[in-house]
Amino acid sequence: MNPTTTPTATGNGHAHDHDHGHDLERHGHHELPFWRKYIFSVDHKVIGIQYAVTALFFLLFGFSLMMIMRWQLAYPGQPLPLFGKLLGETAMPGGVMAPEFYNQLGAMHGTIMVFLGVVPLAVGGFGNFVMPLQIGAPDMAFPRINLASYWIFLPGCILMMAGFFMPGGAAQSGWTSYPPLSDIATSGQTVWCLAMVLIITSSLLGSINFIVTIVQMRAKGLTFWRLPFFVHAQLVTSFLLLLAFPPLEAATVMQLMDRLAGTSFFLPSGLVVSGEQLKVAGGGSPLLWQHLFWFLAHPEVYVLILPAMGIVAEVVANNTRKPLWGYRLLVYSVIFLGFMSFVVWAHHMFMTGMGTTMSTFFQTTTMIISIPSVVILTCFIMSLYGGAIRFNTPMLFATAFLPMFAIGGLTGLPLGLTASDIYLHDTFYVIGHFHYVVAPGTLFALFAGIYYWYPKATGRQMNATLGKLHFWFSFVAINFVFMPMFFQGMAGLSRRLYDPTVYAHGRGVQALNVVISMGAWGLGLAQIFFIINFFMSLKNGARVTENPWNATTLEWAAPSPPGHGNFLTEPIVYREPYEYSVPGHANDYSPQFKAEG
Amino acid sequence: MSDTVIPYMVKPHPVTGIPNGKFGIWLFLASEVMLFGALFSSYVLIRTGAPHWPPEGGLSSEILNVPLATLNTGILITSSITMVLAWASCKLGELPKFKLWMGATILLSFGFLIVKYFEYSHKFELGHYPSHDNFYAVYFTLTGLHGVHILGGIVVNSYLLGPGSKLWATDREHFTNRVENAGLYWHFVDLVWIFLFPCLYLL
Amino acid sequence: MTETAQESSHHESPHESPAEFKKHLSRYYVVFVALLCLTGITVGVSYLKLNRPLAITVALIIASIKAGLVAGVFMHLLDEKKVIYAVLLLTALFFLLLMLLPSLTILEVFKST
Amino acid sequence: MDEKVYGWWLPPDVSVHGAKIDQLITVLHWFMLLLFVGWGAFFVWTLFKYRAREGHKAIYAPVAAVATKYIEGAVVVVEVFLLFGLSTPVWLAYKNNPPNDAEAVHIRVVAEQFAWNFHYPGKDKKFGSGKLDLIGGDNPLGLDPEDKDGKDDIVTINQLHIPVHKPVYVEVSSKDVIRAFNIPVLRVKQDTIPGQKIPIWFEATAPGHYEIACAQLCGLGHYRMRADVLIDTPEDYAKWEAENAPPPQEAPAAAAPDTAPDNTPAPEKK
Numbered sequence A: 001m002n003p004t005t006t007p008t009a010t011g012n013g014h015a016h017d018h019d020h021g022h023d024l025e026r027h028g029h030h031e032l033p034f035w036r037k038y039i040f041s042v043d044h045k046v047i048g049i050q051y052a053v054t055a056l057f058f059l060l061f062g063f064s065l066m067m068i069m070r071w072q073l074a075y076p077g078q079p080l081p082l083f084g085k086l087l088g089e090t091a092m093p094g095g096v097m098a099p100e101f102y103n104q105l106g107a108m109h110g111t112i113m114v115f116l117g118v119v120p121l122a123v124g125g126f127g128n129f130v131m132p133l134q135i136g137a138p139d140m141a142f143p144r145i146n147l148a149s150y151w152i153f154l155p156g157c158i159l160m161m162a163g164f165f166m167p168g169g170a171a172q173s174g175w176t177s178y179p180p181l182s183d184i185a186t187s188g189q190t191v192w193c194l195a196m197v198l199i200i201t202s203s204l205l206g207s208i209n210f211i212v213t214i215v216q217m218r219a220k221g222l223t224f225w226r227l228p229f230f231v232h233a234q235l236v237t238s239f240l241l242l243l244a245f246p247p248l249e250a251a252t253v254m255q256l257m258d259r260l261a262g263t264s265f266f267l268p269s270g271l272v273v274s275g276e277q278l279k280v281a282g283g284g285s286p287l288l289w290q291h292l293f294w295f296l297a298h299p300e301v302y303v304l305i306l307p308a309m310g311i312v313a314e315v316v317a318n319n320t321r322k323p324l325w326g327y328r329l330l331v332y333s334v335i336f337l338g339f340m341s342f343v344v345w346a347h348h349m350f351m352t353g354m355g356t357t358m359s360t361f362f363q364t365t366t367m368i369i370s371i372p373s374v375v376i377l378t379c380f381i382m383s384l385y386g387g388a389i390r391f392n393t394p395m396l397f398a399t400a401f402l403p404m405f406a407i408g409g410l411t412g413l414p415l416g417l418t419a420s421d422i423y424l425h426d427t428f429y430v431i432g433h434f435h436y437v438v439a440p441g442t443l444f445a446l447f448a449g450i451y452y453w454y455p456k457a458t459g460r461q462m463n464a465t466l467g468k469l470h471f472w473f474s475f476v477a478i479n480f481v482f483m484p485m486f487f488q489g490m491a492g493l494s495r496r497l498y499d500p501t502v503y504a505h506g507r508g509v510q511a512l513n514v515v516i517s518m519g520a521w522g523l524g525l526a527q528i529f530f531i532i533n534f535f536m537s538l539k540n541g542a543r544v545t546e547n548p549w550n551a552t553t554l555e556w557a558a559p560s561p562p563g564h565g566n567f568l569t570e571p572i573v574y575r576e577p578y579e580y581s582v583p584g585h586a587n588d589y590s591p592q593f594k595a596e597g
Numbered sequence B: 001m002s003d004t005v006i007p008y009m010v011k012p013h014p015v016t017g018i019p020n021g022k023f024g025i026w027l028f029l030a031s032e033v034m035l036f037g038a039l040f041s042s043y044v045l046i047r048t049g050a051p052h053w054p055p056e057g058g059l060s061s062e063i064l065n066v067p068l069a070t071l072n073t074g075i076l077i078t079s080s081i082t083m084v085l086a087w088a089s090c091k092l093g094e095l096p097k098f099k100l101w102m103g104a105t106i107l108l109s110f111g112f113l114i115v116k117y118f119e120y121s122h123k124f125e126l127g128h129y130p131s132h133d134n135f136y137a138v139y140f141t142l143t144g145l146h147g148v149h150i151l152g153g154i155v156v157n158s159y160l161l162g163p164g165s166k167l168w169a170t171d172r173e174h175f176t177n178r179v180e181n182a183g184l185y186w187h188f189v190d191l192v193w194i195f196l197f198p199c200l201y202l203l
Numbered sequence C: 001m002t003e004t005a006q007e008s009s010h011h012e013s014p015h016e017s018p019a020e021f022k023k024h025l026s027r028y029y030v031v032f033v034a035l036l037c038l039t040g041i042t043v044g045v046s047y048l049k050l051n052r053p054l055a056i057t058v059a060l061i062i063a064s065i066k067a068g069l070v071a072g073v074f075m076h077l078l079d080e081k082k083v084i085y086a087v088l089l090l091t092a093l094f095f096l097l098l099m100l101l102p103s104l105t106i107l108e109v110f111k112s113t
Numbered sequence D: 001m002d003e004k005v006y007g008w009w010l011p012p013d014v015s016v017h018g019a020k021i022d023q024l025i026t027v028l029h030w031f032m033l034l035l036f037v038g039w040g041a042f043f044v045w046t047l048f049k050y051r052a053r054e055g056h057k058a059i060y061a062p063v064a065a066v067a068t069k070y071i072e073g074a075v076v077v078v079e080v081f082l083l084f085g086l087s088t089p090v091w092l093a094y095k096n097n098p099p100n101d102a103e104a105v106h107i108r109v110v111a112e113q114f115a116w117n118f119h120y121p122g123k124d125k126k127f128g129s130g131k132l133d134l135i136g137g138d139n140p141l142g143l144d145p146e147d148k149d150g151k152d153d154i155v156t157i158n159q160l161h162i163p164v165h166k167p168v169y170v171e172v173s174s175k176d177v178i179r180a181f182n183i184p185v186l187r188v189k190q191d192t193i194p195g196q197k198i199p200i201w202f203e204a205t206a207p208g209h210y211e212i213a214c215a216q217l218c219g220l221g222h223y224r225m226r227a228d229v230l231i232d233t234p235e236d237y238a239k240w241e242a243e244n245a246p247p248p249q250e251a252p253a254a255a256a257p258d259t260a261p262d263n264t265p266a267p268e269k270k
């Protein structure tokens, strides 16, 4: 490759510098007004960045909610210093958190992290930005639908936030919003439902776009078995979103009907709330909601993890300088995983009084679904074996993903077996399980992705020292947050408890709560390295050429940052995605897009 | 808008054999299947769990207005064929005929909504709101959501009849594809009704 | 991208002349009439006041035939490309799961009560 | 209550079926630990051995990893064993073998925001029927005063007495929202679904005073929806039953919560 190519080359070549760090895109012949270029842009890269920035904001926000909650858990009933008074008398009377407010924080943390944070970043952000580049497409198949997708998503987010300002506060029935509790909750729940309808709709538009783009718009020579693993992961993810989200949309509509039109889809007859008979027709089923919710929400957890695995695959292949081990096996595994994720949902409902036939069915499918994960992890570890591993920042995060996901995944097994779930269901063990997969798992993979593709998006490298500080502090802190949760769960501590010291078994593990909270705040501090790095590098990061990591996939054929239309010349694909260290070649990498390799 | 050329916007992809739009609309319909699937599933569940259906006793055909619904079924079926003919006219290169058939489709859709309006208002006069019991809850939710889909169809079809038809002058094939896709959506809405009608009114 | 519809490819048979295409139109009318008849039949049957299980079976069979006609002919599913079949197959499968499993599970709960 | 019994791992188990659950949990965790440590060691060694350094090159050809196939195979085998060998039998026993009516103690549990009502059938072993309209402050279950089956019923709030070494058959339900009836030391957990009565059964193996927790978010008082469970010796249980049985001539208002043994001293037996 030719390192002298100007990093900012575009078709028309007037590569002048914006010094305000907004040079994410170059001008075309006809100058588009600012709002068309950066606000209502149809360019997948701009939309991807919009999604990513929105999502990062919400990750930070959702995390902040949790940092406030962690005070109450560590020091129940003590006034929160500094911020306590700022949050108002209803939420924190006298600076002490009210139980309602605790529940709001919990429900909103879950909702925000999942639907406004990780999915928009992993799919909306990385999917939009990277996927078209990796398949050599000039843009998404339906750029305007892509635009619509973001601009339906954003009002959804804003509406979700508006919940906090409703009388009675935001939704407080958990992110799972189980009726009848959610049906009779305050109006924050209505806002939650409406926001979910918008977010789901946006997500559906996005997934249609992704699938069509991946199937129809691959560059010449880019066959199915030459796609980067990240693209496979996005494809499966899109199918999950496409087919699993609509039932939740239907359920949300029914919950809205229950709340606004007085129907009883989820309300059985004969409810007595605070001594008063509830005046509804009744005859509904509270478990119906759970089925529809988990029909989405189980596939949803794979929506959280699959793009993360995709990112890890890219970063691992690039930094081990050897082909991914078991590439086809990986692809088969994610397809199987995606497929199976539709038939395990009721493992979240073992304790609802399920009969033996159905629970045996669901625990068996749950055990089956853990096998492809084992295979995937094995492939990743075997990919490391025999490599020449470069430990740069993205690689650190990607490497840490593996054992962290392993802990999260392994602790899924006792939950998936009905007998042990009797004891562990709805304890902090569950919280520990899924945070290991979503936080040091997915979140770390997403960090890896940010460090890895940042140069492509901005034309500049992020600072390596700050990156390593960010990694090591986060890595240590996050294990202090989530590891103790398993012990709390084992001791029988229920989740969603405003004051765990009410119970004797809670007092037994209260000391751990202090450790966890310290860990969480430490984790919060560690993010400062990242935030500084993120913004500083926009201006001060070292400029890069189009392929700073010496990578092989197509996104590295486009200029950094790519202009409108992405590629200077239509890319042609000559080989498999991860041809690193091919014997007999001068370079240790043979890009897909180079004929001679 | 931009100089980016999206491949297979109009021409079918050599491998899949279809253009982007058609693939997109089918994926959209797949998600719609799951949306209505969830509602039908809820209906089945609530119904099998109920001691009587409808809970207030009697038969659904006595509670709901079967003749009106039959009329509406006829209207929707007719609108489906006018929609097909509108698309066929495009294929045959006859824009005026397209406008005729498309206009008919839109009129029929309004007809459907008007009949629905009478049905609904009659129920409201009797004081039968969705909250009355789960039968009405299911009835209003399902037909309501279906009605929203009809409205969506009207919007799309009106666009194709009006401003959208300018595309005919520059790119006939593209326009024809759009009509076809709108048609697929419209037939799907018809198809949903084909199940709604017996499930809600007759059984 | 400015060819006319006549010369353009058509998904059923790429180079069909308008005259040939016109011939196919008749089947739309046939389906239309069939749909109307079937509607009449369902409504008619509903006046027979059959017992519930039978009535449900008959009505659902007729509805399925109608849906099949609409999907097969109006939506050209009888003659469609593989990708679309694949997507629909997947959807149909998950649709079935969605229809069956919640009811099965909850009814089992009721039974055990 | 003895705080020392609660540590950082499973609390003591005082139920008959609990040992099987504990066994599964223990075996599983050893298995998980083994996998994790095994893979982890290999992983760390790999990271070290194959770090990029001067003169070291990556190997292009995929290594033939036979061992991984065996490991994956072994994982499958172990999982099948866990599934059908350990988990399913426990669950089936837990769900399918209700104690026979004569010997079991029947109790109904009705949850509400935010308390647990326990309803005992009394001497006649028949539950009095309840009516929705009768539910009120002093009659949380809406027991019908006309019903003679209900005359000797005992109703308590937040205090569950059960005899040791005797099967207990509990039907849980809820008046308003979903909750979960959870007794960690008995390894019992069951969601309470409004509109349904879900049966569970268990047998305690040692007397003692423990806690019932609510394990499903049920509103702002979820955290304090705590109740005591008192596992009594047969004598104590009989005594308690006798003390709390409503006087035969009195109206069933005697079952009202104000006279319920809310603050009877908890018999501390160890």
Ligand code: HEA
Residues within 6 Å of the ligand: A176, A301, A302, A304, A305, A347, A348, A366, A367, A369, A370, A371, A373, A374, A375, A377, A378, A381, A402, A403, A405, A406, A408, A409, A410, A412, A413, A415, A416, A417, A421, A424, A425, A426, A430, A433, A434, A437, A438, A442, D035, D036, D037, D039, D040, D041, D043
């Ligand atoms: C990304 C998200 C994600 C992922 C991937 C998973 C993966 C799995 N989950 Fe988890 N889960 C959640 C997110 C996730 N989960 C969430 C959010 C909840 C709670 C929701 C709520 O109630 O609020 C939940 C809850 C949950 C429950 C319900 C618990 C309860 O409420 O009682 C169950 C039960 O079966 C379960 C099971 C599993 C299983 C079997 C897997 C399997 O797929 C895991 C398979 C993986 C492995 C088996 C690991 C393999 C390891 C190795 C091969 C070792 C290698 C070692 C080294 C590298 C060192 N999960």
Ligand code: HEA
Residues within 6 Å of the ligand: A053, A056, A057, A059, A060, A063, A066, A070, A106, A107, A109, A110, A111, A113, A114, A118, A173, A174, A175, A176, A304, A431, A435, A438, A439, A440, A443, A478, A481, A495, A496, A497, A520, A523, A527, A530, A531, A534
């Ligand atoms: C994707 C999902 C996700 C993620 C990532 C997290 C991350 C975290 N979660 Fe959460 N959590 C949930 C999903 C998630 N959670 C769900 C679904 C629940 C259940 C809710 C319910 O009960 O209903 C829950 C519940 C939950 C509880 C239990 C509450 C209870 O039951 O009472 C706790 C307690 O400690 C907790 C803590 C944390 C912590 C400390 C993190 C940390 O790991 C957070 C780390 C975050 C970051 C490191 C932010 C990084 C971002 C930036 C630094 C932005 C930078 C910005 C720019 C550059 C612009 N979470």
Ligand code: CUA
Residues within 6 Å of the ligand: D114, D179, D180, D214, D215, D216, D217, D218, D219, D221, D222, D223, D225
């Ligand atoms: Cu009651 Cu939680």
Ligand SMILES: [Cu+2]
Residues within 6 Å of the ligand: A297, A298, A301, A344, A345, A347, A348
């Ligand atoms: Cu799950």
